[in-house]
Amino acid sequence: MASQRLRVAVIGGGIGGLCLAQGLKRAGVDVAVYERDRTADSRLQGFRLNIEPTGSTALHACLPPALWEVLVATAGDPGAGITFLDERMRTLVRIGQDGGDRDPLDPATGGHAVSRITLRKLLLAGLDDAVRFGKEFTGFARADDGTVTAKFADGTTATADVLVAADGVNSRVWAQLHPAAGRTTLPATAVAGKLFLTEDNRRWLPEQLLAGMNVFWPRRDFLFTAIFRRREDPAAITARLGDRVRALGLEPERLLADAHDDDYVLWAFIAHRDSLPADFTPQAQADPAAVRAMLARRTAGWHPDLRRLLADSTPDTLYRTEFSAAEPLQPWQTGNVTGLGDAVHHMPPVGGLGGNAALRDAHRLCAALTAADRGEQPLPQALRAYEADLLRHGFETVREVVRNTDAAIVRSPLKRSASRWFFRACGAVPPLGRAVFGDR
Secondary structure, three states: OOOOOOEEEEEOOOHHHHHHHHHHHHOOOEEEEEEOOOOOOOOOOOOOEEEOHHHHHHHHHHOOHHHHHHHHHHOEOOOOOEEEEOOOOOEEEEEOOOOOOOOOOOOOOOOEEEOHHHHHHHHHOOOOOOEEEOOOEEEEEEOOOOOEEEEEOOOOEEEEOEEEEOOOOOOHHHHHHOOOOOEEEEEEEEEEEEEEOOHHHHHHOOHHHHHOEEEEOOOOOEEEEEEEOEOOOHHHHHHHHHHHHHOOOOOHHHHOOOOOOOOEEEEEEEEEHHHOOOOOOHHHHOOHHHHHHHHHHHOOOOOHHHHHHHHHOOHHHOEEEEEEEEOOOOOOOOOOEEEOOHHHHOOOOOOOHHHHHHHHHHHHHHHHHHHHHOOOOOHHHHHHHHHHHHHHHHHHHHHHHHHHHHHHHOOOHHHHHHHHHHHHHHHHOHHHHHHHHOOO
16 A cells, blocks of 8 residues: 555644654654643643652553653652552552562553653654744635645644644634533532642651552542652753763753752642532632641541641642533544544543653554555554544543532532442452452
8 A cells, every 4th residue: 555645734732742742753754733731831830740650551552652652751650550449548459569660661561750841852752843933823624636735823724634632721723623522510529639748748748649549539529639759850860861861962951951840749639519618619619728728627537637638739820620521422534634632632630640641642643544555554543443443442541520410519427428438338349349340
């Protein structure tokens, strides 16, 4: 089969779009990314992202090997498995903590607590000629010759053989392609924050909060914690991997200039929206003092260290959000416009599953487009297989996250007690725990 040299236009420079661009460039496919942000550092903020083996496999496949090693070195070890506890910090069940030591460079098993700042810089590295900033997408038009043209607010256009929606939750590409695509609002409110690991904080923080990821299952509400400690400092990484990074035409000192990300404990508190006090209005939710007061009331009777974790967190790191999820889509006729990540199957930010799903999509789409570019598979066939997988895996993940969110905010005392009893049973009978949770 003759090769079909493709031009791919990616709308959106988030982690999914940039991972796809890295993979396509590595495979020799012509790719351009159009990002509405005006500069590369317009969105360098937020909490770290927990990269699971699915996301690790995608990044390992799409990034140049030297950048993959830099990513692993700058990331933190999220710890083995996850522990479920009650609000008094009594263990209910431990999951996935008996797998032995794991090689962080092995994408099939390694987990990584990745700085979003560093991840974005690494995904942009080497793409200077492929990423166009300040390009606000306004619509697309298909031509009879099989091409598709993207239009931008500045009056410019870009024509390609394939257009990829990677522009996030409110994707304009996906809205034009699937105007009936719906969204469900979940009755959950979340507040997240950071407690930085200063010397003073390290002295009082219990080892359980420093060891890894924890889920607290109180008699109402829900709390998640994770520890983010970088594996290696930028100077050591530059000394060890600098020559390999320079071989890619990159400057390691510049690449790692902002990689010094202070270590911290992340926490996320989730409650049913209807159970929150009436005085916790949108105005109050924007006030760190009001948020702390609400948390103090909701956590009365919890372990003192958990309450201190919430109370002592840096006020300007407090972040509140509502939850929504994409509604399932029916299969559609494959064309020359497709999508990935939140543009297609957005979900609540629970467990980092959305980010990992976007990276998985990027990896799968990269393989499909590369096969078509090399003539190994007709483009429509390659995209059709990709989109079938996108629908299946993407919306399975959405359903999993929605189920977990619903369970976290359930208000029935009987159901919450039953869940706690079940977790204790899984902890007391290891074969039952393995049967329910597997090796996760």
